[in-house]
Amino acid sequence: MERRTFLIGTASIGAAAFLPVNGPAIADDAKPEKPDLTLAVGGKPLLYYLPLTIAEKKGFFKEEGLNVTINDFAGGAKSLQALIGGSVDVVAGAYEHTIRMQNKGQDIVAICGLGRFPGIVIAVRKELAGEIKSVADLKGRKIGVTAPGSSTALMLQYALQKNGLAPTDVALIGIGGGASAVAAIKNGEVDGLSHLDPVIAQLQYEDQVSVLIDTRTEAGTRALFGGPNPAATVYIQRSFAEANPVTTQRVTNAFLKALKWIEQAKPEEVADTVPEEYLLGNRDLYIQAFKNSKEMYSPDGMISEEGYKSMMSVLKTLDPELADADVPYGKTFDPRFIKAAKL
Secondary structure, eight states: OEEOOBOOOSSOOGGGOOSOTTOOOBOTTOOOSOOEEEEEEEOTTSGGGHHHHHHHHTTHHHHTTOEEEEEEESSHHHHHHHHHHTSOSEEEEETHHHHHHHHTTOOEEEEEEOBSSOOOEEEEEGGGTTTOOSGGGGTTOEEEESSTTSHHHHHHHHHHHHTTOOGGGSEEEEOOSTHHHHHHHHTTSOSEEEEOTTHHHHHHHTTOEEEEEEOSSHHHHHHHHSSOOOOEEEEEEHHHHHHOHHHHHHHHHHHHHHHHHHHHOOHHHHHHHSOGGGGTTOHHHHHHHHHHHGGGBOSSSOOOHHHHHHHHHHHHHHOGGGTTOOOOHHHHBOOHHHHTEEO
């Protein structure tokens, strides 16, 4: 992917415009204002965040002149807290956080979409499949999520409401990602889980779970939400982009390179690229998990207005604070850095 010179903000794009009007052109050789960055993520080994790992391991950040330190938290809610608190510069996290924060007056905006679909699966322990045949049967159960307040918890709560239950009808248990989540099911610490690959793929391979809802595909996502539902994104404080437009462009470039690489890569190449521990001891299984989830990755980094409306509907259903909210699409996502990058 080559960068091209582009003009900054000769015309504002709705409420999302955050670069200086009539600002200078960003040349191909412009140096990042802040080459040393700290990025937060909640559950990096999950396939939900594969574009981040690819950008790191394939050297796309370094190609863009960036030295990125990655802080991996227990869940997306903690990544958001780190951004608000100022301890990180960029977050790879769920799109819904931009809507929530805009509604609270926090000017946080997504600059690149990583996932078109959540890729989240709700499943129960296999021995409970006879008792729990649908989401409506989860009342009173303990269900594992990556962390309370994260996208895995949000989707579970939405599914509960669609099936006539209140979000409080189940106990949400934070079980993290990777091996800890697998152990929580195997040890009977939870009755089920709302989680992602490769955790789900491993549990399915070992016949440990029975799947109730699967949003790794467009069909499964539309069945639950009635439309697409944007998932992982790259989001920042708007003030960061104002102060660091070159850096923000370079971050976007690196993630777009990662998405392009994923789109063209063979599953075996993905398994060869991620850290060994991400394979959870079974390379073939990881390859299958990637095949299961590949459809969810964005081909171009864009977040559609249809996807925004779908997510907004979910949040209005779940959160009383957002029931009457009016958060414009343009405040949650700005496409200009994507449009300025040439694949």
